[in-house]
Amino acid sequence: MGRHLETFLESPHPCKRRLPPCPRTRSLQRWAHTVLNDLAPSVPSTSLRSAPGGPVEATDDAFWDQFWADTATSVQDVFALVPAAEIRAVREESPSNLATLCYKAVEKLVQGAESGCHSEKEKQIVLNCSRLLTRVLPYIFEDPDWRGFFWSTVPGAGRGGQGEEDDENARPLAESLLLAIADLLFCPDFTVQSHRRSTVDSAEDVHSLDSCEYIWEAGVGFAHSPQPNYIHDMNRMELLKLLLTCFSEAMYLPPALESGSTNPWVQFFCSTENRHALPLFTSLLNTVCAYDPVGYGIPYNHLLFSDYREPLVEEAAQVLIVTLDHDSASSASPTVDGTTTGTAMDDADPPGPENLFVNYLSRIHREEDFQFILKGIARLLSNPLLQTYLPNSTKKIQFHQELLVLFWKLCDFNKKFLFFVLKSSDVLDILVPILFFLNDARADQSRVGLMHIGVFILLLLSGERNFGVRLNKPYSIRVPMDIPVFTGTHADLLIVVFHKIITSGHQRLQPLFDCLLTIVVNVSPYLKSLSMVTANKLLHLLEAFSTTWFLFSAAQNHHLVFFLLEVFNNIIQYQFDGNSNLVYAIIRKRSVFHQLANLPTDPPTIHKALQRRRRTPEPLSRTGSQEGTSMEGSRPAAPAEPGTLKTSLVATPGIDKLTEKSQVSEDGTLRSLEPEPQQSSEDGSPAKGEPSQTWREQRRPSSSSASGQWSPTPEWVLSWKSKLPLQTIMRLLQVLVPQVEKICIDKGLTDESEILRFLQHGTLVGLLPVPHPILIRKYQANSGTAMWFRTYMWGVIYLRNVDPPVWYDTDVKLFEIQRV
Numbered sequence: 001m002g003r004h005l006e007t008f009l010e011s012p013h014p015c016k017r018r019l020p021p022c023p024r025t026r027s028l029q030r031w032a033h034t035v036l037n038d039l040a041p042s043v044p045s046t047s048l049r050s051a052p053g054g055p056v057e058a059t060d061d062a063f064w065d066q067f068w069a070d071t072a073t074s075v076q077d078v079f080a081l082v083p084a085a086e087i088r089a090v091r092e093e094s095p096s097n098l099a100t101l102c103y104k105a106v107e108k109l110v111q112g113a114e115s116g117c118h119s120e121k122e123k124q125i126v127l128n129c130s131r132l133l134t135r136v137l138p139y140i141f142e143d144p145d146w147r148g149f150f151w152s153t154v155p156g157a158g159r160g161g162q163g164e165e166d167d168e169n170a171r172p173l174a175e176s177l178l179l180a181i182a183d184l185l186f187c188p189d190f191t192v193q194s195h196r197r198s199t200v201d202s203a204e205d206v207h208s209l210d211s212c213e214y215i216w217e218a219g220v221g222f223a224h225s226p227q228p229n230y231i232h233d234m235n236r237m238e239l240l241k242l243l244l245t246c247f248s249e250a251m252y253l254p255p256a257l258e259s260g261s262t263n264p265w266v267q268f269f270c271s272t273e274n275r276h277a278l279p280l281f282t283s284l285l286n287t288v289c290a291y292d293p294v295g296y297g298i299p300y301n302h303l304l305f306s307d308y309r310e311p312l313v314e315e316a317a318q319v320l321i322v323t324l325d326h327d328s329a330s331s332a333s334p335t336v337d338g339t340t341t342g343t344a345m346d347d348a349d350p351p352g353p354e355n356l357f358v359n360y361l362s363r364i365h366r367e368e369d370f371q372f373i374l375k376g377i378a379r380l381l382s383n384p385l386l387q388t389y390l391p392n393s394t395k396k397i398q399f400h401q402e403l404l405v406l407f408w409k410l411c412d413f414n415k416k417f418l419f420f421v422l423k424s425s426d427v428l429d430i431l432v433p434i435l436f437f438l439n440d441a442r443a444d445q446s447r448v449g450l451m452h453i454g455v456f457i458l459l460l461l462s463g464e465r466n467f468g469v470r471l472n473k474p475y476s477i478r479v480p481m482d483i484p485v486f487t488g489t490h491a492d493l494l495i496v497v498f499h500k501i502i503t504s505g506h507q508r509l510q511p512l513f514d515c516l517l518t519i520v521v522n523v524s525p526y527l528k529s530l531s532m533v534t535a536n537k538l539l540h541l542l543e544a545f546s547t548t549w550f551l552f553s554a555a556q557n558h559h560l561v562f563f564l565l566e567v568f569n570n571i572i573q574y575q576f577d578g579n580s581n582l583v584y585a586i587i588r589k590r591s592v593f594h595q596l597a598n599l600p601t602d603p604p605t606i607h608k609a610l611q612r613r614r615r616t617p618e619p620l621s622r623t624g625s626q627e628g629t630s631m632e633g634s635r636p637a638a639p640a641e642p643g644t645l646k647t648s649l650v651a652t653p654g655i656d657k658l659t660e661k662s663q664v665s666e667d668g669t670l671r672s673l674e675p676e677p678q679q680s681s682e683d684g685s686p687a688k689g690e691p692s693q694t695w696r697e698q699r700r701p702s703s704s705s706a707s708g709q710w711s712p713t714p715e716w717v718l719s720w721k722s723k724l725p726l727q728t729i730m731r732l733l734q735v736l737v738p739q740v741e742k743i744c745i746d747k748g749l750t751d752e753s754e755i756l757r758f759l760q761h762g763t764l765v766g767l768l769p770v771p772h773p774i775l776i777r778k779y780q781a782n783s784g785t786a787m788w789f790r791t792y793m794w795g796v797i798y799l800r801n802v803d804p805p806v807w808y809d810t811d812v813k814l815f816e817i818q819r820v
Helices: 002-009 026-037 060-065 075-081 084-095 097-113 121-140 173-184 205-206 232-251 255-259 264-269 277-290 309-323 356-363 365-386 401-411 415-423 428-441 446-463 463-471 490-504 507-526 534-543 558-574 579-590 588-597 601-614 714-721 727-747 752-760 783-800
Strands: 643-649 659-664 671-672 775-779 815-818
Touching: 002 558, 060 097, 075 121, 097 121, 097 173, 121 232, 173 232, 173 255, 173 264, 232 264, 232 309, 232 783, 255 714, 255 783, 264 309, 277 309, 277 356, 309 401, 309 783, 356 401, 356 714, 365 401, 365 415, 365 428, 401 415, 401 428, 401 446, 401 783, 415 428, 415 446, 428 446, 428 463, 446 463, 446 507, 446 643, 446 775, 446 783, 463 507, 490 507, 490 534, 507 558, 507 775, 534 558, 534 579, 534 588, 558 579, 558 727, 579 588, 579 727, 579 752, 588 727, 601 714, 643 727, 643 783, 727 752
Parallel strands: none
Antiparallel strands: 643 815, 659 671, 659 775
């Protein structure tokens, strides 16, 4: 391969010349046959792969122009007529031809950007070059020897800005390509509406054009909504598809390599070198957040008229989340000139990182901008939930995973936005769709990534007190979900859905159990009144997790019990008055707590419990309380269809790495707690006084059998049994059980409502132990989750881009493609 690379590096640099218009054209169909060597007698035997006399000269305009001069092709045609095998063959056998093809295609885009694409012919050439590069680039990226090709310059040429005669000619090909795409995305009468009565005549006018006046959609920093134009939208979409393909080099690097590096394509595109960075950022954001798939609400309208806006919105969302792929845990923040950010950005804030898109996102601060963004994302996330009396009468969007990543980025990079989201009940417009998606995807192994991101978002939100407070709002809207009918609050909805995930989700969701329960722990001190359905669900989880065979079957399972006990303690100590349903459920299930307090630790019982585990491998599928009827219009969560493709994900960090502990002070402020030294790393038990302090890190099994399999020991059980926080609940039972039994005997009560009425008026003031400080486990940014998000995001983009299939059947390294 090195010999081939030398060949194309020595070939003439086509960007050194400005080529005249091509004198002749040939249809894509015709040259495709030529390239494939499937030659009809009338077709000259010129092939990109094996042209007579070796490499084709860059000066042979007639040969090269046949690749982009036809007017009757589409991107689907290009993908159909240029097979993967042919591109790889050219790459191996005639590398200089492939190199020249890329140079010439980029040059045509640069020429189009400079001229302003006035004629239809120029526009068609730009589109064809975009399609061809979109087809070829993944095959450049998949070969390590070619990966640096677009970043190479002609030997002896300096980089732009160092005093050469012509700056642009000295740029690496990648930079020329990215700048041309940026210019073309604001090209009057091609991708934006011209503001002038006459067409722009000179190159100087194109270069002096203020693209901030051509932002695609009203919203953040822009009040004018341009007239919709189908052709402009389609052209934007083709260029964004090429841009996304440029960024996709990240797919061809394995996770370990990619985690510590920045994507050079994204880095350059989002730098000050791109004069369109701000208008493009706002165009993408506004296009996504202003989109309304319902339109005029006419039933079946989407079946009569194709919605050309949705593909553009989807593409815009994908490009936006990729440009925002920035590790906030380890980012430097060099100074960025704030004068270009306009009135929508907060100049008073400290400057953000060198990625301008992240910088602009972090500096949005106006309430009306936050409202526009939040309403837009909530509207789109809620779209698949819309119930109508006419089946399939409204259009359902499919890009909710991209929207969830965008919402995550907004909350992660802009804390003012996060506080705005939590300031009112609007956060529930995000919560309900997320719970819907979690419940709907719980049985589908191909959607395990969606499960993770939904839980991560809720973990992030749960670290803020306001989220717990907002959950007390009554849940009155009836989204069709396959969960028991209940009357209660959004907190009830959250816990009932979590219970459903834990008890009837697939096995690969088990690593999320600690995250789910951490969310419930975080909100529990603020939950004023749980329904009876919810109270029973929490007790059922405790009952399932505290069976001896479950506790003894894995080194970390007891942590789930610690979490649930912490939930009960928080509610009893801080919200006792309104939670008679939970208190009653605890009294009814008091035997579970007594069994925990008297947990056996002798070897024979441990051995017997493990034998029981082998006979009953599915403990959580049983239900401890009546499920009741499901909500109207709901359907069971369906597993993935056989043959469904999915992409693999890197492992997520344990809950101790995902979160940091904060203690709530009396004035409501949070004080970060330093992690305590691990006092019992060998047995995996929590540090004293703080349940669930240690998790997966540095844990050695308490005992190893000859096969290396972990097995529990009496010492291991004793080490954490003594730390179970049972004192508050035992005191409650000690006080209330005799009282409840007495009134039942005295009044002959058998009716639950009478007992609940008694508990509602009861009090435990002065009878319980001193309330413990509220502990909140706040999400903390870390490189592990940054890597997870990168893998997940590109996996979603890979699977969503099927028409045309940009990356299908290429040798991606960031994840594996598997069939369910």
